[in-house]
Amino acid sequence: KVVGKYGNGTRLSISRSGNTILLNGKKAGDKVYLTTGNSAPAFAVKGNRYRGQMKLIPSAWGSGVTVVNAVPMELYLQSVVPAEAVPSWKADALKAQAVAARTYAMYHKNGYRSSGYDVTDDTRSQVYSGVSSETEATSRAVRETAGEIVTYGGKPIDALFHSSGGGYTENSENVWGSVIPYLRGVKESYVGNPWTKTIPLSSFVRTMSNYGYGVGSLKGIKLSRLRIGEAHRTSDRGISGRVKTFTLIGKGGSRTVPGDKLQSIYGLDSTLYDLNVKGSNLIITGYGYGHGLGLSQWGAEAMAEKQGNGRDYYKTILTHYYSGTKVEKMY
Template structure:
């Protein structure tokens, strides 16, 4: 470790000022680790203020200095290690951490996108590139998630509903990617997180006014799934992949959504190619027939009838493959005359398929457009949440106890 210290001390001209101050006091909020990039070969970094730098050596993480404000770095993956280039000077480390979760107002940038907290760069679990993780206090994470998931121009009570749902989802997701070194990702696979560029005053107010509040059922944080709009009726978790008592099918109030009702048409060649990507190759597609629907009417299983056979496919997989807004749809085959075929005909291959559907998303849990309408109708965020998540309790999380028990 002494060799690394010497290397950094000798580099003060490059913007690194050696400092071994006392460790900061433990933060009050719960940290969450967001995977921003995985197995990338190169990234660029920048800091907004004088920022602490730590590197991983043989005896763990040690603080070795500070980066001066506005310092830019290029980081490459080099033979299983992290190579840092500062003003044409290269140094190599096992891992690198820049920034601090306890330094208010300090920002770090990854490829020109600014984030609160710190950035950790380490070899990916596959050892094929760099994994970049943003560790940030949970409430600051929500400053970005809430407006990334729901327009910040919407009513405050709707935004507060989103804040509690997003916080609960985050808490229940901690450790989901533990083998990769983070808790959640920054995409819809977890929750959309765009850093500080997404933040807005009203959504930040919604986070602050619900500070620490989460939903529980049976004394445990729930899986707070949410979606854009349901098309008038949300889905029961039992009918999909989340058999939880609080995820019941309830009426929705999403009529103002542009996706409340939708129509789309796909050509024979488009459907054939997209189904081929799922491994379904049955010649020309003659018909798409729902074999099983959920109680709310969503397609659970679809039969694909072709000129060379037939196969069944899961409704959710079909939706993703075809790029449909939801599984809440009917479908008809259109012939060469532009008419709807009443039944499959091997001698008259459809030229296209017309989908008439409702809603956007999986349909479980809170409908964001429904929450908006309920807020406009005068409902408070707790009432909104308890409509979409049946039988839950909304409680303030004891962050100190949780932080002591949580071991990432």
């Protein structure tokens, strides 16, 4: 039933009493939809404007209210693509991002069902901020790929993407521990500039000891050399060269450290790195940004710059990064 009608510019205070939603202090029900009946951006929440409907429900945790933007897929993507890619990129790179984002959303539909929504608006799912991020170039990429998704065996894939592969993407088992047939490491032409982090050795040894990797006075670090853009066959690195483990050797023995543990401790951009001791410092030199699985966004742009603007080249980009897949129009 309709519990209220409000004019343009009305400011609504949303609160909760038990499992009942209150609008400006008035009881409205345990699930309330705010709607205008058109696709214009009608609602503003915490400074962002949104299309579609607003669903108000009691939070699944605590005593608050969860505000859900219920919006059609294609309008959702008009905000996601410019938030995840650079709007000035080549059209094929933007189209590849649009299809990947659509596929990811379709695969993760009902991902937060117990909380009342499909996906979050941050990097746990995909970045989404409503109308404010929309651009003409990215909206065009969404429109021109409408309904297209990446499939493997006829089903939508978990279309993971990351900022930069640093010259080579990674096999899923070296990041997640399980083999996903379409998330295979592939070579890419984009490497990007290296990043570095310098840590005093005394601080490094102390920190590693605090995390359970104490070896006493450090004698050496065992890690095979990184070769950018080459498939690696060593046990301490993944196929891309991302560090699986390295070993600290000291007077008190040796300890094997997971590569992503060092990334977590020091906030490294990726696990595609080398370790070098220079004087009294440890120098970490790395490449890429993100987990290294699936589509490399800067790699996609490099492919589009080099070969783009051909007929449907974005599909070539997608099937390069997602092994054994197809791009299909599902609706």
